[in-house]
Each structure stands twice: as structure tokens, then as C-alpha cells.
Amino acid sequence: MLSALLVYRFLKFIAVAAFFAGIVGTFSATDRETRRRWADRHAAPGFVLTWILGTVLATTRGDSLVSRWIVGAVIASSIAIWATLAQAHLVPDKSRALSMAGSLGFVVALALMVFRP
Numbered sequence: 001m002l003s004a005l006l007v008y009r010f011l012k013f014i015a016v017a018a019f020f021a022g023i024v025g026t027f028s029a030t031d032r033e034t035r036r037r038w039a040d041r042h043a044a045p046g047f048v049l050t051w052i053l054g055t056v057l058a059t060t061r062g063d064s065l066v067s068r069w070i071v072g073a074v075i076a077s078s079i080a081i082w083a084t085l086a087q088a089h090l091v092p093d094k095s096r097a098l099s100m101a102g103s104l105g106f107v108v109a110l111a112l113m114v115f116r117p
């Protein structure tokens with residue numbers, strides 16, 4: 001019998017992968033239309049599902065949603081999605097600063113999830 005926790009974790013990994021693919025796709029695309037598609041169809045839904053499944057995981061395990069590692073991941077992943085959506089919808093030319101904010105925000109969130117300081 002598959003444990004619910006394992007199913008949530010599996011679904012969470014898929015959501016995190018979609019979030020990451022959307023960030024990479026948005027910042028490596030060469031035209032605005034493609035950037036928007038990666039941001040709107042991968043980064044944004046991946047981000048929302050990551051948070052929903054993260055909250056379900058935390059509740060199932062009994063983790064406090066105000067734990068340092070979760071609050072840190074909430075802040076870091078918010079920076080990542082804002083930078084990605086800004087590149088896709090607000091900034092016409094490729095922005096190195098937004099690309100740095102997008103990838104660094106994602107990596108920091110991931111590190112907090114694995115090391116849980």
C-alpha cells in the first residue's frame with residue numbers, strides 16, 4: 001500500500017521540476033512569446049503546485065509552517081517567480097539581474113528544503 005506521504009512527495013518533485021523548467025525556459029528563450037509560454041505554462045503552475053503540495057506535506061508530517069526553512073523557502077521562491085514573471089511580462093529585453101534573481105531564488109529554496117537549518 002503506497003503511503004500518502006510518498007505520493008505527496010512524488011507529486012511535489014514533479015511540481016518542483018515544472019517550476020525549474022519554467023525558470024530555465026523563460027530565461028533561455030530568445031523571443032517574448034516563448035518566454036511568456038514558459039513562464040505561464042510551467043513556472044507559474046509549478047510554483048503554485050509546489051506551495052500547495054509543500055503545505056500538504058508539512059501538515060501531514062506535522063511541520064510548523066513558520067519553521068525557519070519553510071519561511072526562507074517561501075521568500076526565496078517568491079523572489080524566483082517574481083523575477084521570472086517580470087522577465088516574461090514586463091522587461092522586453094533579456095535581463096541578467098532577473099536571471100540571477102530567478103535562479104538564485106530557486107537554488108536557495110531548494111537548499112533550505114534539503115538542509116532544513
Ligand code: HEM
Nearest residue numbers: 016050051054055057058063070073077106109110113114
Ligand atoms: C510553501 C512552501 C513550501 C512548503 C510548506 C514546503 C514543505 C516541504 C516539506 C514539509 C518537505 C519534507 C517532505 C518530506 O521529507 O517528506 C519538503 C521537501 C522538499 N521540498 Fe518543499 N516546501 C515548500 C516550498 C518548496 C520550494 C519552493 C521548493 C523548490 C524550490 C521545494 C523543494 C522541496 C524538495 C526538493 C524537497 C525534498 C527534500 C528531501 O527529500 O530532502 N519546496 N517541502
